[in-house]
Amino acid sequence: xxxxxxxxxxxxxxPLRDLLRRYAAGSALACVPVEQGLLxxxxxxxxxxxxxxxxxxxxxETAAPAAIARQHRATQRLADLGVPVAPxxxxxxxxxxxxxxxxxxxxxxxxxxxxxxxxxxxxxQCGRLGALLGVVHSSLEQVMPPQGRATAAxxxxxxxxxxxxxxxxxxxxVRRHRPPDSFDELARHRLLERRTLxxxxxxxxxxxxxxVGWVHGDFxxxxxxxxGAAPAAIVDWDRLxxxxxxxxxxxxxxxxxxxxxxxxxxxxxxxxARAYRRTARATPSxxxxxxxxxxxxxxxxxxMLRWHYERGDTRADxxxxxxxxxxxxxTREYDAVCEAFSG
Numbered sequence: 009x010x011x012x013x014x015x016x017x018x019x020x021x022x023p024l025r026d027l028l029r030r031y032a033a034g035s036a037l038a039c040v041p042v043e044q045g046l047l048x049x050x051x052x053x054x055x056x057x058x059x060x061x062x063x064x065x066x067x068x069e070t071a072a073p074a075a076i077a078r079q080h081r082a083t084q085r086l087a088d089l090g091v092p093v094a095p096x097x098x099x100x101x102x103x104x105x106x107x108x109x110x111x112x113x114x115x116x117x118x119x120x121x122x123x124x125x126x127x128x129x130x131x132x133q134c135g136r137l138g139a140l141l142g143v144v145h146s147s148l149e150q151v152m153p154p155q156g157r158a159t160a161a162x163x164x165x166x167x168x169x170x171x172x173x174x175x176x177x178x179x180x181x182v183r184r185h186r187p188p189d190s191f192d193e194l195a196r197h198r199l200l201e202r203r204t205l206x207x208x209x210x211x212x213x214x215x216x217x218x219x220v221g222w223v224h225g226d227f228x229x230x231x232x233x234x235x236g237a238a239p240a241a242i243v244d245w246d247r248l249x250x251x252x253x254x255x256x257x258x259x260x261x262x263x264x265x266x267x268x269x270x271x272x273x274x275x276x277x278x279x280x281a282r283a284y285r286r287t288a289r290a291t292p293s294x295x296x297x298x299x300x301x302x303x304x305x306x307x308x309x310x311x312m313l314r315w316h317y318e319r320g321d322t323r324a325d326x327x328x329x330x331x332x333x334x335x336x337x338x339t340r341e342y343d344a345v346c347e348a349f350s351g
Contacts, residue, residue, distance in 0.1 A: 022051060022062060026108050030099040031115055033057050048246065052118065059118035061094070064111060070246040071112050073105045079245040080104040080114065085151035091143060094119050094241045121233030121240040126265035131279045133237060134265075138280035140239055141227055141260060142287025145253045148222035160250035162217030165301060166308035168210040174310060175203050181317040191325060195313055198332040205307060205339055214301045217252035218294060225249050227260040254298035257284050258349060262302065262334070270333025271341075274348040281349045292350035299346050306335050 024036040034057030042050040042061070048071075049064040065071040084095040096104040096114040106113045126134065182188075182196050224231075225247025233241045261280055265273045281295060312328045315321040338345055 022064060022113065023108050024053075027062070027106055027113055027115070028055065030101070030106050031097060032100065033060060033097070033115060048244075053115075060097075061116040061118050063114045063116065065114065065246070066111075067246065073107055073112050076105045076112055076114060077103075079248050082148070082151060082248055083245055086144070086147055089147050089150065091147050092140075092239050092241050093245075094243055116243075119233050119235075119241045119243070121235045123229050123232065124234045125229045126273060126276055127267070129264075129276065131276055134276040135279040135283040137232075137239070137264065138257070138261075138283035139287045140232075140242075141224075141257055142284045142290075144224055144227075144242065145221060145256075145288045148224075152222040160220050162220055162252055164216055165214045165304055168206050168213060168308065171206060171308040171310075172203060175199050175206075178310060178313050178317060185317075191316070191328075194329065194332070195316070198328075199310075199313070201336060202307070202310075202332075205336070209307070209339070212300075212304070214297075214304050217255055217301055218297055219252065220250050221253040223249065223251045223253055223256040225251065225256070227256060228263040252298065252301070253288065254290055254294045255302055257281070257288070257290070258295065258298045258302040261349070262306075266330055266334060268330050270330045271337050272334070272345065272348070274344060277345075277348040278351060295349040296346050299349050303335075303338055303342065303345075306331075306338065 022039065024039060028034070028036060034055035036053065036055055038052075038054040039062070040052045042052055048066045051062040051064070053060045053062045065076055070076075080096050083093045086093050087095050094116045096116050098104050099106060099115075104114055106115070129137065179196065179199050182192050182199070185192050224242065224245060226244060227242070231242060231244045232239055233243060261277050262272065265276050265280070267273060284290065285292065285295060312324045312331065315324050316328075
């Protein structure tokens, strides 16, 4: 799935004087870009009153002020329930979204912590992570409007015919790149390999997704801050929405527990999934069905190559070797992956 149609953000200097005039946050002393993130921009802002996280909502798919305000209301309500989040600060006018020069910004407290991928978590901590996502899903059901869930429908699964046409197009783009480099060679190998897999397994295309609910939408290591052994805050709620919940649990695990060689740490997946099922009240069959749909999604997914060859955006290139190898391994170890999520 292509993550966004937005081009890479251009260099942008936040209008700090105008922004801070709207908050009781003092005067700016330093403003340093935060490197993580592919869609929006973030800054560590030091003022005479302390440290803050300044977010520039850049991605046009999620930057509408009304949508941002909805995210902000959700995080405040989640905080009231004890979920570790970092709600935004309100300005002098009571609003949490500041629009300056046509750009939307939000000011958050700075949360000290670090990001941790699955290889840095113990098995017990993997269980705590799964339980945390389950709490997020069950808590969102309490704080978000039920009509959003009632009117949402799962998206249809990817059509292999369209994917095969995309593979042909990407192969043409790879051939046109001169002189070819190591990325081109790997891309060509994986595209040919994926075409073979799709032709072999196109009969296993799944139906629409399962039951939907409110989800974070982008639960991965760069959006969870740890302080010591415990999560301190879940951040970046830009993709808050209604989707199949079990599929978010599977997607998150696939990112957290992906090894550099393109395999999953299944013992950690098992601990995570058991805790998630318990706190989200999800059944093993729900997780098994979600595994199948996310596997199919990955089998048809070329967003990293589309960024590289269609947009000239190489920021996701470093993720491609492990991600593309995972699809092949997952297909071969399909039953073991299902058992890890449902056992």
